[in-house]
Amino acid sequence: MQVSTLVQLGVTGLLAACLPLSMVWMSADANKYRKLVWVAAFLCFDLIVFGGFTRLTDSGLGCPDWPGCYGLANPFLAHAQISAAEAAMPTGPVTVFKAWIEMIHRYIAMGIGVLILTLMIKSWLQWRRSQNRAFAPLMPTLLFGWVCLQGAFGAWTVTLKLQPIIVTTHLLLGLGLLALLVWLGGQEDNILKPPQPDPRPAGLRQVRRLALASAVVLALQLFLGGWVSTNYATLACDHFPTCNGHWVPPMDFEHGFTLWRELGKTAAGHYLPFSALTAIHWVHRNFAAIVVVVLAATIWRAWPHAALRPVAKWLAAALALQALTGVATVYLSFPLAIAVLHNAGAALLVLLVTMLNYKAKYQLAAVHVPSRQAAAPASLQP
Template sequence: MHVTHLIQLAVTGLLVACLPLSMVWMSSDANKYRKLVWVAVFLTFDLIVFGGFTRLTDSGLGCPDWPGCYGMANPFLAHEHISAAEALMPTGPVTVAKAWIEMIHRYLAMGIGFVIIALMIKAWQQWRRTRASAFAPLMPTLLFLLVCLQGAFGAWTVTMKLQPIIVTTHLLLGLTLLAMLVWLGGREDNVLAPPQPSHDPAALRGVRRLAIGSALVLLVQIALGGWVSTNYATLACSDFPLCNGQLVPEMDFEHGFTLWRELGRTAAGHYLPFSALTAIHWVHRNFAMIVVVVLGLTVWRAWPHAHLRPTARKLALVLSLQALTGVATVFLNFPLTIAVLHNAGAALLVLLVTMLNYKAKYQLDLASPTPRAPNVTPASLHQ
């Protein structure tokens, strides 16, 4: 790709970042660093949802090269190449609409990259000036490194032609980025307005253990869901609660869960049997029951704690809706809107479970015999 088009791409990403950065800069919020963190959370959530839309509309190869589109900075400049590919295969992976969906996804990703860079620079500047724990730069620096790794997997997603393990890892890294930003946002919120310590630390320790368990089972379920989506196994079971009329249908776990293979192929290069897709779908569907039980128990145990109750209430609502959209994708034969909502629900669950973990940990820290006071002054927050 010519350096001129690379510069054009970078400028496009910077322009995307300018709007949220300008909103933070011009806001009346005294603590602009905290506001920037939550803006990054909002944008990352949006990117994950749009990434799901990109995958579900089969637009991942809308531009079959990276980082540009046929070596160009945008589909306008590559219109001749895209139109030629679309004329050869009107229902193929390259069309004008799919090219725009893919490139918009990349522009948003670049914009968030610039926002994370601004967050890291701000953290280092304030840390050197104040040494306040609110600006500890380790997490923003790790976020920057994670964004770089995520960009590499975005490139491999295209260059390796949507290989399922690469696409699934790309999804998991995006959700990891969201979780880390939410954790950082929780830290900034508690520095601004520390909650009252819990009067029942023993019960809170139980909630904390359950919250960690919830995060682990949710991680497994999202990995399984990503594996379903990247292998296009959503409709491998055509009914519910049975799968193709059977409680335990014919399944090929060996080929279905071989990780390193091409899309639609076995490790030996043969076409992936339908029974392998059935195994992928069936495991994701049944593990969802474990997720509902573990997260439901976590909500029940967190509810009596006033500081945790709002997050627990939202978690219960999103978990219920997530179960409904999962079932609806089968009964309604995989409508795009429902599928995108199901992806958004997974991201919301990650956000809420992360926040519940942070709040429970913070409450336990406050309840410890020698709680550590935040190293921050009111003046240092007004930046």
């Protein structure tokens, strides 16, 4: 790829970041750093949803090289190559429409990379000046390393031709980036306005444990959901609650859950049997019941606590929506809008479970600080 193309792509990434950076700079919020964190989190959520749209429209190879499109900076410049590929294979992965979807996805990702780089630079500069814990650079530096790793998996997604484990890891890293940004935003919120001690602190420790358990089971379900999507196993079960008319249909777990293999192939290079796709779908569907139980228990325990109740309400609504869209995807034979909404629901669950975790953590800290302060004078007595 020519240097001029790389420069054009870099300029495109800067332009994609200009609008959100301008909004942060011109906002009335005095804490521009905190504002930038939450803007980056919002755009990361949007990128995950658009990434789902890219995957579900089979646009992941709309430009079959990386980081440009046929070695050029945008589909306008590569129009001749794209048209030739489309003419040679009209039902193939390369079309003008798919090329634009894929490149817009990359442009947004580059813009978020610029925002996170800005966060890291600002945090280091402010930290060296003031040592203010609001600008502690550890998390922004971790975010920058994370987004670089995410970019590498984005490249491998294309160069390894949508290999399922690579695409699934790319999805999970995107959701992890969202969780880290939300956690950093929560830290900034609590530094700006420290939480008041909960008047009913007795159950907070249990809420914290359940919130952590919710994060673990949700992460497992996200892997399973990504594995369904990247193996195109969404319609491997065409009934609900049974699968193809059976509670336990014929399944091939060995080939279905062999991680390192090509798309649609076994590790030996043979075509993946349908029973393997059935196993992938069936496991994701049944593990969803465990996720619902654990998250419902977490919501129930968090509800009595005033500081946690708003997040618990949103989490309950998101969980119900996710279950509804999951069932609708099967009943309606995979309509694109419902499938994208299901993908967005997964990102929303990540956001809300992360928020619940940090709020429970800081509520516990707010309870412990006054108790330690109250105990300190007594410890100094002879």
